[in-house]
Amino acid sequence: MRSRKQSLRVLHVCSEIFPYLKTGGLADVTAALPAALSRAGCDVRMLVPGFPDLVKHIRNKHLVAELPPRFGAQAVRLIYGILPETGLSAYYIEAPGLYDRPGNPYIDIYGQSYGDNHRRFALLGWMSARLVEGFDFFWRPRIVHGHDWHSGLAFAYIRALEWSKSRHLAGTVFTIHNMAYQGNFSGSVFGELDLPSWMYSPEGVEFYGQVSFLKTGLAYAGKINTVSPTYAREIHGGEQACGLGGIVWRRDGDLSGILNGIDTDTWNPAADPVLATTYNARSITGKKQCRLALQQEMGLRSPNSGPLFCVVSRFASQKGLHLVLGAMEQIRKKGGQIIIVGSGEHYLEQAFSDYAGRYPQQAAVRIGYDEALAHRVIAGSDVIMVPSRYEPCGLTQFYGLRYGTLPLVHRVGGLADSVTDCTPETLLEKTATGFVFEHFDQSAMTDAVNRAFDLFATPAQWRSVQRQGMKQKLDWKRAAREYKALYNAVLPANRIS
Ligand code: ADP
Ligand code: GLC
Numbered sequence: 001m002r003s004r005k006q007s008l009r010v011l012h013v014c015s016e017i018f019p020y021l022k023t024g025g026l027a028d029v030t031a032a033l034p035a036a037l038s039r040a041g042c043d044v045r046m047l048v049p050g051f052p053d054l055v056k057h058i059r060n061k062h063l064v065a066e067l068p069p070r071f072g073a074q075a076v077r078l079i080y081g082i083l084p085e086t087g088l089s090a091y092y093i094e095a096p097g098l099y100d101r102p103g104n105p106y107i108d109i110y111g112q113s114y115g116d117n118h119r120r121f122a123l124l125g126w127m128s129a130r131l132v133e134g135f136d137f138f139w140r141p142r143i144v145h146g147h148d149w150h151s152g153l154a155f156a157y158i159r160a161l162e163w164s165k166s167r168h169l170a171g172t173v174f175t176i177h178n179m180a181y182q183g184n185f186s187g188s189v190f191g192e193l194d195l196p197s198w199m200y201s202p203e204g205v206e207f208y209g210q211v212s213f214l215k216t217g218l219a220y221a222g223k224i225n226t227v228s229p230t231y232a233r234e235i236h237g238g239e240q241a242c243g244l245g246g247i248v249w250r251r252d253g254d255l256s257g258i259l260n261g262i263d264t265d266t267w268n269p270a271a272d273p274v275l276a277t278t279y280n281a282r283s284i285t286g287k288k289q290c291r292l293a294l295q296q297e298m299g300l301r302s303p304n305s306g307p308l309f310c311v312v313s314r315f316a317s318q319k320g321l322h323l324v325l326g327a328m329e330q331i332r333k334k335g336g337q338i339i340i341v342g343s344g345e346h347y348l349e350q351a352f353s354d355y356a357g358r359y360p361q362q363a364a365v366r367i368g369y370d371e372a373l374a375h376r377v378i379a380g381s382d383v384i385m386v387p388s389r390y391e392p393c394g395l396t397q398f399y400g401l402r403y404g405t406l407p408l409v410h411r412v413g414g415l416a417d418s419v420t421d422c423t424p425e426t427l428l429e430k431t432a433t434g435f436v437f438e439h440f441d442q443s444a445m446t447d448a449v450n451r452a453f454d455l456f457a458t459p460a461q462w463r464s465v466q467r468q469g470m471k472q473k474l475d476w477k478r479a480a481r482e483y484k485a486l487y488n489a490v491l492p493a494n495r496i497s
Contacts (some may be wrong), residue, residue, distance in 0.1 A: 001244045007041055008143060008487060009043045009143070010037060010042045010043065011047055011141035011145065012030060012045045012146075013125070014030040015046065015048060015051075016030065016048075017040065017054065018030075019085065020054050025177070025260075025393070025394070025395045026178075029333070032261065032262070033476055033479065034476065035088060036475070036477065038086075041481070045091060045139065046090040046091065047093075047124070047131065048090060048124075049092065049123070050092045050093050050094045050095060050098045051156060054272065055094075057083065059082045061079050063078075064079060065077070065113065070194075071119040071120070071123040071283075071415065072116055075094075076093065076124075077359075078092075078094075078135060078136075093124065095123060098116070098123065099185070099344075103115050111264045111450055117185070118213075119192060120181075121149075121183065121213060122153050124150060125151060125155075125157050126399075128154035129154065129160070132170045133169075143170060143173065144172050145173045146172070146173070147177060148177045149181055150177065151217065152174070152212075152213030153216055155216060155217050155219070155221045155415065156263070161447055163196070166453075167196035167492075171196075171491045171492060172222040173225065173229065173486050173487065173490060174216070174224045176224065176235075177393075179235050179240065179241065182214040182242065183213030183214055184210045184213075185210060187206065187211055196492055203219060206287075218244065218247045218249075223254050224255045224256075225255065227257070228392060228414030229237075229258075230257065230413050230414065232412060236392070242368075258479050259478075260476055260479060261394065261475050261478065262395060262473075263476070264402065267398075267402050267403070268402070269402065274375045276294075276376065277289045277293075280342065281467055281471060286405055288375070291380040294377060295308070299360055299361075299364060301361040304335070306334060307336045307382040308336065308339065309331055309339070309384075309449075310378065310381035310384050310385070311340045311384070312374045312377055313341075314342060314343070314344045315343060318388055319386040319388050321387070322441060323350065323445040324340070325355075326442045327445050328386075332362045334468050336362075337361075337362050339365075339389070341365075341366045341374060363440075378403050380401050382452075383400075383407075384397065384408070385407075386407060387409065389410070391409075391410075391412055391413035391415050391442060392413050393414030393418075394414045397419055398474050400434070401434070401470065402469075402470065404466040406433070406465060407419045407435070408449070409436055410436075410444075420433045430464060430468055435451055
């Protein structure tokens with residue numbers, strides 16, 4: 001048996017974990033990456049806010065520490081337990097009044113950000129530093145790995161702690177899943193954060209007169225990474241930098257890109273319990289049955305000889321879905337069909353639904369969030385479209401590859417790093433996995449859709465590209481190795497324990 005004593009103790013700090021609480025791909029990553037690191041020999045624990053959807057699933061709870069009121073909570077407790085699906089250990093922060101609210105983790109039931117989000121997520125960061133300080137006598141992290149702005153202040157609290165003790169206590173890694181979500185608050189809240197005043201500077205927490213959680217992580221984490229190599233380059237300037245290009249350049253030597261993996265157990269066409277039938281790369285006939293079953297479920301005409309396109313996505317401006325809207329008529333007129341699953345911007349919900357209302361045999365739309373439906377749609381479709389304006393990594397193109405559903409993507413961020421365009425050369429070399437378009441405009445999208453129709457008309461070639469996609473190694477092993485290398489690069493040199 002592996003000796004736990006020698007394992008590297010890593011604390012992952014985040015605000016959502018699949019399948020308990022998920023608003024996007026972040027939750028998929030914070031479920032699967034820690035589990036992969038654990039399999040790779042790390043001693044991993046999670047630290048999360050005590051959101052009811054997380055707390056109700058955590059088993060074998062026991063109290064680690066009890067603290068006086070802080071950050072607006074009437075009491076603060078640190079509780080330890082086990083996440084049943086992965087068996088991972090998790091600390092959560094119980095803070096009555098702070099986390100136990102209806103709505104999602106960040107916004108209330110009216111869609112407004114909670115007014116005290118700076119305190120709610122400051123407490124998460126503050127608690128990371130307390131664990132580094134030794135709050136849990138039995139387990140002290142040597143690495144703190146935070147995800148997105150929610151964890152950003154952890155790096156300031158840890159830096160402040162180390163400054164006060166004049167010692168390097170823990171290595172720190174900050175993963176940016178999306179530069180556009182920054183956790184910016186009025187500069188006037190700085191006084192509520194319990195940070196040394198010298199940190200309120202352009203080199204630290206301050207961002208044009210505001211407190212920025214994301215910038216804080218960028219400023220104080222030992223190493224920073226984004227979720228794909230291309231996105232790591234893109235955030236140095238222009239629109240993608242979201243105003244933070246200066247600090248990104250300043251930290252360039254510590255910045256890298258590590259492409260996400262996917263949970264190949266959850267996303268496995270050979271054993272997916274929600275599909276009409278299972279299939280694999282060698283025997284793909286089951287996919288045809290999945291397609292028929294899906295067409296029936298969605299009320300589409302079946303059989304239908306043209307390709308079936310799908311989208312499974314948040315309807316946010318990031319996702320470039322106006323290009324899909326603009327391609328629907330083209331798809332229908334050429335004899336294809338389209339299924340859209342998602343929710344978000346109202347005008348898109350309305351426009352997609354109107355179109356499906358007009359052509360119910362060729363287009364179907366489901367507004368909402370439905371995990372099982374997402375599996376069935378991806379399995380039953382021929383093409384999955386991800387035409388994002390920008391995309392730090394993106395996961396649904398990977399799900400498409402795994403399910404023999406060719407991704408059609410804009411060449412940006414992680415999409416550029418994960419899909420190989422069908423060209424005469426790549427088809428010949430058998431490296432093609434999907435359709436990639438260069439310019440973010442309707443004519444490039446139209447061209448990509450036309451190319452999908454053309455390839456679909458040559459079944460042998462289609463089959464070969466499908467097989468190539470299904471063969472890709474998409475699990476978390478490679479990324480886990482790369483994260484371990486980052487951890488080793490930031491480990492405190494002289495810490496005993
Ligand atoms: P982002 O995190 O930017 O939304 P990703 O592609 O990284 O984009 O992750 C999105 C995740 O959310 C994927 O797991 C995808 O399957 C899932 N998803 C998005 N919309 C829906 C939906 N309406 N129903 C089910 N799953 C969805
Ligand atoms: C963010 C990004 C997405 C990425 C996901 C997981 O939500 O928008 O591109 O796949 O995080 O890292």
